[in-house]
Each structure stands twice: as structure tokens, then as C-alpha cells.
Amino acid sequence: MSSTPSSSDAAALPTAASHYPARPQFSGFMKPTGVEGDVGTLEVYGAIPAGIDGTFYRVMPDPQFPPFIDNDPWFNGDGSISAFKIKDGRASFKQRYVRTEKFTREREAKRALLGKYRNKHTDAVEFKVRTTANTNVVHFNGQLLALKEDAPPYALDPDTLETIGLHTFDGQLPSMTFTAHPKFDPATGEMVCFGYEAKGDGTPDICYHRIGADGKFLETVWLISPVVAMIHDFAVTENWVVFPLIPQVCDLERLKQGGEHWQWSPETPFFVGVLPRVGAKPSDVKWFRYPNCFPSHSCNAFEDAAGNIVFDLGLCDKNLFFWWPDAKGNAPAPETLHTKLTRFTIDPRSEDLELTEAANVTVLQTGNSEFYRLDDRFATQSYRHAFFDLMDPALGTDFRAIGPQLGGGYPLYNSLGHLDIVTGETEVYYPGNTHMVQEPVFIPRRGSTVEGDGYLLALVNNYASMSSELHLVDTKDFGKAVAVIMLPLRLRHGLHGNWVDAADVAK
Numbered sequence: 019m020s021s022t023p024s025s026s027d028a029a030a031l032p033t034a035a036s037h038y039p040a041r042p043q044f045s046g047f048m049k050p051t052g053v054e055g056d057v058g059t060l061e062v063y064g065a066i067p068a069g070i071d072g073t074f075y076r077v078m079p080d081p082q083f084p085p086f087i088d089n090d091p092w093f094n095g096d097g098s099i100s101a102f103k104i105k106d107g108r109a110s111f112k113q114r115y116v117r118t119e120k121f122t123r124e125r126e127a128k129r130a131l132l133g134k135y136r137n138k139h140t141d142a143v144e145f146k147v148r149t150t151a152n153t154n155v156v157h158f159n160g161q162l163l164a165l166k167e168d169a170p171p172y173a174l175d176p177d178t179l180e181t182i183g184l185h186t187f188d189g190q191l192p193s194m195t196f197t198a199h200p201k202f203d204p205a206t207g208e209m210v211c212f213g214y215e216a217k218g219d220g221t222p223d224i225c226y227h228r229i230g231a232d233g234k235f236l237e238t239v240w241l242i243s244p245v246v247a248m249i250h251d252f253a254v255t256e257n258w259v260v261f262p263l264i265p266q267v268c269d270l271e272r273l274k275q276g277g278e279h280w281q282w283s284p285e286t287p288f289f290v291g292v293l294p295r296v297g298a299k300p301s302d303v304k305w306f307r308y309p310n311c312f313p314s315h316s317c318n319a320f321e322d323a324a325g326n327i328v329f330d331l332g333l334c335d336k337n338l339f340f341w342w343p344d345a346k347g348n349a350p351a352p353e354t355l356h357t358k359l360t361r362f363t364i365d366p367r368s369e370d371l372e373l374t375e376a377a378n379v380t381v382l383q384t385g386n387s388e389f390y391r392l393d394d395r396f397a398t399q400s401y402r403h404a405f406f407d408l409m410d411p412a413l414g415t416d417f418r419a420i421g422p423q424l425g426g427g428y429p430l431y432n433s434l435g436h437l438d439i440v441t442g443e444t445e446v447y448y449p450g451n452t453h454m455v456q457e458p459v460f461i462p463r464r465g466s467t468v469e470g471d472g473y474l475l476a477l478v479n480n481y482a483s484m485s486s487e488l489h490l491v492d493t494k495d496f497g498k499a500v501a502v503i504m505l506p507l508r509l510r511h512g513l514h515g516n517w518v519d520a521a522d523v524a525k
């Protein structure tokens with residue numbers, strides 16, 4: 019392998035395809051677009067409330083070139099950042115790719131060079147950093163950080179979306195990896211984060227760190243994981259940090275043989291690591307165990323009056339990442355997957371590390387849900403309102419009509435949910451019979467400090483028009499949208515995003 023492809027060694031490279039494969043993750047609405055650009059003023063139906071002033075940033079995997087490997091999963095695509103700026107009742111749109119090393123070198127070579135998801139042994143050339151920066155985008159210390167859990171962040175200019183470069187916090191980052199789901203303390207602006215496989219592929223090392231709002235590292239603790247498993251999301255309370263391990267496990271030999279980074283392990287329990295948030299030693303971590311299942315995204319965590327950790331997350335009894343089967347090739351059919359918003363109550367002082375359904379688990383919402391969000395002003399604290407994507411076929415989705423355009427490769431959700439955790443009641447926003455929803459963000463109502471008082475904003479895929487829309491819902495009247503903002507193009511299914519309020523940036 020050479021570090022840069024040239025005409026003389028081009029013959030040694032794997033054959034580059036000139037079109038995308040006929041797979042669900044590259045078809046219909048999921049066909050890659052490669053679009054970068056700006057729209058000054060977007061068309062609006064209804065009215066955007068005048069008090070909304072800020073930017074919704076989100077990121078989607080959108081491969082720049084067809085892959086040269088077979089059945090590349092949806093989220094191996096290049097990170098493309100969308101910014102929707104909303105002010106004075108109007109919305110504008112801007113979209114740029116993150117100029118990662120991968121993106122830049124592939125653009126130069128005019129073809130794909132990176133191989134399988136998180137397997138460097140399958141690459142056509144040697145990369146220093148393989149990240150696609152395609153999983154989340156957060157605003158921190160005056161910059162946007164585009165995140166994927168296998169590498170440090172890439173920093174971007176929040177106004178222009180121009181890539182500043184690989185971001186190691188001025189050399190303070192000791193880990194080779196950085197989570198795509200950092201948590202923010204609303205009181206201090208502190209960013210609590212970690213990296214796993216932190217010393218390289220297949221290593222059991224977890225590097226936990228806290229970063230002050232000014233970007234200075236406050237603390238680093240190195241931990242050893244009981245198994246080299248995916249830690250996609252985590253949770254933070256005032257005094258504790260919680261690491262849920264997904265039973266998708268990595269094996270170095272498999273990687274070297276060109277296999278997948280992840281393999282579902284039905285024998286592996288659901289490990290829950292618990293660590294004091296401040297001043298911990300590596301030996302302070304406790305690894306609680308629960309029967310094998312799939313922990314999906316976190317909603318929130320806090321401590322109850324008795325000092326227990328209350329941890330709310332999505333829980334699926336099967337392998338939610340069905341595209342990475344077990345050692346025998348077994349994977350559940352996507353339509354059989356059902357993830358429920360579930361509450362674990364864990365006593366961090368307990369010496370008994372076995373968690374049970376009877377003693378530790380409450381299902382908060384029985385619907386098939388994912389992409390949980392809250393009013394971020396209540397992150398790490400006791401809270402009442404949870405927002406999420408829901409899939410309820412009974413709402414009337416016309417699957418026959420939209421089926422040919424759906425594409426796929428990921429679980430689908432057709433509505434937005436709002437759970438009042440105190441009453442147990444759920445309100446639903448259903449955008450229409452030919453629509454699917456992406457992850458929502460919560461926007462506080464200007465001047466209101468009441469939890470959950472504001473708006474939910476979500477990108478919606480319209481399969482009848484084959485274009486994207488932003489739906490804005492007032493949480494005081496959740497059944498309908500106050501505004502639908504139309505895009506003149508189709509945005510593939512994305513992963514995560516965040517609302518950045520102009521008032522918070524001005525602070």
C-alpha cells in the first residue's frame with residue numbers, strides 16, 4: 019500500500035465503482051447527493067414564531083464516492099453538515115462537507131480510498147485519521163465540533179461551516195478517540211466526555227475526561243473495559259458518569275483478516291460502568307451487569323433523593339444494529355426491532371453488581387422509539403419531559419405508496435413523541451402518510467424558564483415529493499406544526515444535531 023495513489027500504482031488499487039450499488043442504503047431517498055450549497059430564504063408554510071433566533075446544525079453521512087467494498091453500511095459515509103439559521107420568522111440553509119483527511123484525499127484521487135467501517139486493513143491507502151466526522155455536531159467554546167467516535171473531532175467555523183482542522187484541544191486530548199455524544203452541564207458549560215478503544219483499534223482502554231467551558235482539560239481518568247465493546251452514548255449526573263456497553267464486540271484478528279469491526283455477541287451481558295464524575299481513580303469504576311440486550315441512545319440521567327442513579331435510555335431486546343450480525347451470521351429482521359424508553363435505577367454504592375428487571379428497571383414508554391431529546395437546560399438533573407422519534411404503523415403511513423422510494427439500512431420512525439414522565443401520557447405529532455422523521459431538537463421559548471416550554475424542530479423526509487422539510491411544533495399544541503419549512507432538495511437520513519440559540523452564543 020502507498021500513502022498516496024498515483025497513475026503508476028493506480029492499477030494496484032481496488033476497482034472503483036462509477037455508481038452506487040443497488041442496496042437499500044444507497045437507493046431511493048438514501049441515494050447519496052454530494053450537494054454543498056446555500057439557500058438564502060427557504061419557503062415557509064405557516065409561520066415561524068418571531069422569538070426563535072438561532073441555528074439548527076445537523077450532520078448526515080453522505081458518501082462522496084461509491085464504495086469499493088461490498089454492502090457498506092449507511093453510516094460509513096462522509097460527514098455533511100447542514101445549518102438552518104432561523105431569525106425574524108425566516109430560515110436559510112447552508113451545507114458543507116467536513117474536509118476530513120479521507121474526504122480531501124478521495125476528492126484529489128476522484129474515487130473512494132477508505133475501505134470498511136473502522137477497519138484500516140481494508141483501505142486502499144494508509145490514512146493518519148480515518149474519521150468521516152459524520153455522527154454529531156456540537157457547539158463548544160466558539161467552534162463547531164464534528165464528531166465520530168473513532169477519532170478526535172474536526173473543528174468548523176459556525177458561520178461558514180469551513181473546516182478548521184482536526185481538533186485535539188490544543189494538544190490536551192490524550193485519547194485517540196472521542197465520543198460523538200459528549201454531555202454538557204447546563205450550569206457550568208463543562209463538557210463531559212470520553213473515548214473508547216482509546217489506545218487504538220481493539221484496545222480495552224476508556225479515557226474519561228472533563229473539559230471546562232474555556233476548552234481547558236479539568237480531569238482525565240483511564241479505565242479498562244471488561245470487554246472491547248461499542249460505547250456509543252453515555253450519561254452524566256451531578257456526581258456520576260454512566261457507561262452503557264453495547265454487546266457489539268471487536269476482535270483484532272477479525273480486523274486483520276478484513277472482517278467487520280463489530281460482531282453481535284449474544285453471550286455478552288449489558289455492562290453498565292459507573293464512575294464518580296469528579297476525582298475518581300481508575301479502580302473506582304464499577305461494572306454492573308444486566309442480561310444481554312441492546313442499549314441505544316441515552317435520554318437523561320440524574321440522582322434521586324436516596325442517592326440512586328436514575329438512567330433513562332432506549333433499550334431493545336434484540337440487536338438494533340442488524341447489519342452487524344453475530345458470529346453465526348444471525349441478525350433480527352429490521353421490522354421486528356422494538357426499542358422502548360427504559361429507566362434503570364442503580365445504587366452506585368451497591369456491592370451487588372447484578373441488575374435485574376424486577377429490581378432496577380421501569381419501562382417509561384412502550385412505543386417503538388429512538389433519538390431521545392430533552393430540554394437541555396435540565397440535562398444531568400431531575401426532569402419531566404422527554405421527546406423522541408416514534409414508529410407506530412397504525413398512524414396511517416402509506417407504506418405501499420412510499421415503499422419503492424424508502425431506501426433503508428436503518429430503522430424508520432414516522433412520528434414525534436412527547437412523554438410527560440410524571441403523568442405517563444404521550445402526545446404524538448404525525449407529519450403525514452408519506453413522511454418519516456429524523457432526530458428532533460428542543461428550542462426553549464424565548465423568555466420562558468419552564469421545562470419543555472418551547473418548540474420541537476425536526477427534519478422530515480417527504481417520500482411523495484422526494485424532498486426534505488423542517489417541521490416546527492409548539493409543545494403547548496403538540497398535534498400540529500406551526501410551520502413547515504420546505505427544502506428544494508433531498509437530505510439523506512442523518513444522525514444527530516443540536517440547536518444553538520443566538521442568546522447562548524452571545525453570552
Ligand SMILES: [Fe+2]
Pocket residue numbers: 153198199250251315513514
Ligand atoms: Fe448516536
